[in-house]
Amino acid sequence: MGSKHLAVEVEAAEIGEAEEEEPVSPTGQYFNSSALCVCILCVFELDVPIDDSQTFPLLDTLFLPINPRFSSVMVKNERGVQQWRRVKVNLVDHVKVPVFPAGLSPPAYDELVQDYVSKVGMDRLPESRPLWELHVIKYPTRDGEGTIIFKLHHALGDGFSLMSALFSCVKRADDPSLPLTFPGNNAAAKKVGTCGPGFLSLVINTVSDLAWGLAKSTFFEDGVSPIRSGMDRVEFRPIEISFVTFSLDNIRRVKARIGGTVNDIMCGIIFRGIQLYMQSAGDESNLAQATALVLLNTRVIDKNYKSPKEMTKPDAESSWGNRFGFLHVSIPTRDSPDKDDPLKIISKVKRLIKRKKSSLGVFLTSQLLETMRRFRGPEVTARYVHSTMKNTSMAISNLIGPKEKMSLADHPIRSFHFMVVGVPQSLRITIVSYMGKLKVAMGTEKGFIDPKLLTTCMEQAFKRIYEAALEEKP
Numbered sequence: 001m002g003s004k005h006l007a008v009e010v011e012a013a014e015i016g017e018a019e020e021e022e023p024v025s026p027t028g029q030y031f032n033s034s035a036l037c038v039c040i041l042c043v044f045e046l047d048v049p050i051d052d053s054q055t056f057p058l059l060d061t062l063f064l065p066i067n068p069r070f071s072s073v074m075v076k077n078e079r080g081v082q083q084w085r086r087v088k089v090n091l092v093d094h095v096k097v098p099v100f101p102a103g104l105s106p107p108a109y110d111e112l113v114q115d116y117v118s119k120v121g122m123d124r125l126p127e128s129r130p131l132w133e134l135h136v137i138k139y140p141t142r143d144g145e146g147t148i149i150f151k152l153h154h155a156l157g158d159g160f161s162l163m164s165a166l167f168s169c170v171k172r173a174d175d176p177s178l179p180l181t182f183p184g185n186n187a188a189a190k191k192v193g194t195c196g197p198g199f200l201s202l203v204i205n206t207v208s209d210l211a212w213g214l215a216k217s218t219f220f221e222d223g224v225s226p227i228r229s230g231m232d233r234v235e236f237r238p239i240e241i242s243f244v245t246f247s248l249d250n251i252r253r254v255k256a257r258i259g260g261t262v263n264d265i266m267c268g269i270i271f272r273g274i275q276l277y278m279q280s281a282g283d284e285s286n287l288a289q290a291t292a293l294v295l296l297n298t299r300v301i302d303k304n305y306k307s308p309k310e311m312t313k314p315d316a317e318s319s320w321g322n323r324f325g326f327l328h329v330s331i332p333t334r335d336s337p338d339k340d341d342p343l344k345i346i347s348k349v350k351r352l353i354k355r356k357k358s359s360l361g362v363f364l365t366s367q368l369l370e371t372m373r374r375f376r377g378p379e380v381t382a383r384y385v386h387s388t389m390k391n392t393s394m395a396i397s398n399l400i401g402p403k404e405k406m407s408l409a410d411h412p413i414r415s416f417h418f419m420v421v422g423v424p425q426s427l428r429i430t431i432v433s434y435m436g437k438l439k440v441a442m443g444t445e446k447g448f449i450d451p452k453l454l455t456t457c458m459e460q461a462f463k464r465i466y467e468a469a470l471e472e473k474p
Contacts, residue, residue: 024074024082026373026381028155032074032131033382037124038154038422040162041117045144047412052136054409056091058169059134064089066165069156070130082378089130096135109139113147118238118446121421125153132156144414159399159418173407180402183248183433201358209328209361210368216291216328217384221391223289226281227274227427228393229448235424239443242451243417244458246438254469258343260350263398265465266431266438267294267353268346270396271331272461275345277454290331293389294353295397296362325362328392329353342464343472390424398431405435417441 024032031038064070072084100112116137125131131153138146152162172178224230231237246269254265274290332348373381389395397420406413417439418430426445431438440458444451 021075021077021083021085022068024084024155026370026378027158028074029082029373029378030369030382030385031154033379035379035382035386036422038420039121039125040152040154040159041121041419041421042150042152042163042166042416043117043418044148044150044408044416045141045414046146046148046408047414048145049140050136050138050146050148050411052097052138055095055134055136058409059091059095062169063165066168067156070132070165072130074127074131074155087130093129094133096133098135098137100139104139106140106142110141110143113137113139113141114240117149117241120149120151121239121419121443122236125151146411148408148411154420154422159397163399163401163418167402167406170406170408170413172402173405173412176407180404180406182400182402202360205355205359206361206364209356209359210364213328213361213365213388214368216391217388222291222393225290225393226278227290227449229426229445231426231445233424234390234426234445235422238446239419239421240446240449240451241417241419242442242444242455244440244442244455244462246440246462248433248436248438250462250466251438254346254466257469257472258346260346264350264353265346266398266440267329267396268349269458269462269465270429270440271349272342272345272465273454273458274331274394275333276457276460280453280457281450290393291391292329292331293326293392293395294329294356295326295395325366326388326395327353327356327362329356331393341468342461343468346465386424392425394427394429395420395423395425396429396431399433401432401434403435415439419443 030036068086069084071089072086074082075085077083098116100109104112116135120133120135125133133151135149135151136146137149141147150166156162157165167180170180172180221230222228248262251262251265255262260268271292329349329352332345332352369381369385372384399418401416406416416434417432419441420428420430421443426448428443430441430443432441433439442451442454442458444454
């Protein structure tokens with residue numbers, strides 16, 4: 001990693017002007033606009049203290065060559081169209097090494113790191129340089145002997161693209177000569193819109209989802225509740241990140257007993273946890289209006305990430321960029337018959353998501369955004385996307401991590417998570433698998449949502465669902 005704080009410049013390749021710039025994708029324009037500035041934080045907790053002597057050489061030789069966008073800034077050409085333009089990269093501008101008081105305990109450093117991560121999430125990346133940063137925290141916490149944070153602007157790519165880039169920078173800790181492997185993801189290989197009994201169902205679901213999505217984005221917003229403050233500019237408020245970890249084998253045991261996918265089970269656990277949190281806060285009444293945005297990768301992928309080189313090929317099936325859509329999913333309420341049956345919510349979630357996937361609403365929404373961009377411009381479209389997020393109560397996204405322990409520059413990675421920042425919601429939840437565990441990270445509006453209570457409710461939700469599932473006949 002590299003403590004030699006020297007200005008390291010990487011000269012842009014000597015290429016023609018026509019090749020030097022490439023258009024910014026429509027989604028990239030939405031995510032870096034006056035209405036939205038959305039970034040992804042990827043946080044690695046390490047098993048050993050950080051030796052940062054290789055930071056700059058590794059960024060130079062491993063990270064920057066992955067994709068030209070890591071060495072590019074957004075500019076507008078003479079027609080006002082946003083482009084990626086290659087520039088010289090001064091790595092010192094991108095590497096941050098915070099200094100905390102010495103000699104504190106790991107719990108004390110936990111609080112300092114939490115505050116630091118919140119600040120990193122709120123700070124806007126400078127437009128004058130490539131849209132990423134690396135933060136090296138050389139203090140021990142309860143989760144690791146040191147912490148590495150990559151802050152990557154969402155305009156650079158979606159979670160699948162950016163995690164593919166980061167995974168190309170790490171090695172297997174047990175045997176660096178072997179590739180990382182990932183859990184099976186057969187469900188991800190199905191395209192949205194291919195499930196369902198037939199054409200009539202597809203048409204009905206598509207019309208319903210498109211109309212509902214338009215209404216939610218334009219006219220109707222969720223009510224104020226214990227998980228939604230409804231405050232303007234909530235994306236600029238500090239956040240707290242809390243975690244709960246589940247065994248992937250235990251989730252699969254639940255899946256084997258009651259059916260569905262791992263994603264169905266996890267959404268059910270999260271929604272059940274939200275129900276318990278609302279109940280503990282003394283207000284379940286607004287659950288009837290609570291909506292979650294569930295983000296979906298729209299690529300057809302197998303169980304492994306593609307290499308960045310493969311993803312940047314012109315004919316790549318899983319191409320680099322922002323290739324995702326979102327489903328509006330109403331958070332199920334608890335009616336009287338369901339109160340003592342935690343598995344009911346899994347059944348509801350399975351039906352909801354199956355019906356949503358038997359729809360072309362996600363793809364037609366993308367076409368709607370593109371039409372809006374062409375006729376009204378990217379800023380108007382960005383405000384529409386902002387409204388879509390703001391009018392809902394929470395967002396859920398997930399990524400697949402490797403089965404084996406990773407090592408970054410000979411630093412074994414104990415755990416990792418990611419978080420989306422800059423979105424106008426009081427609650428955003430991310431899920432990632434790693435070494436047989438699923439880590440759920442909950443980004444909550446500081447001072448509004450109680451992260452400790454929310455964590456307890458998620459743990460209780462899993463316990464009740466797991467115990468009930470084991471009592472079911474397979």
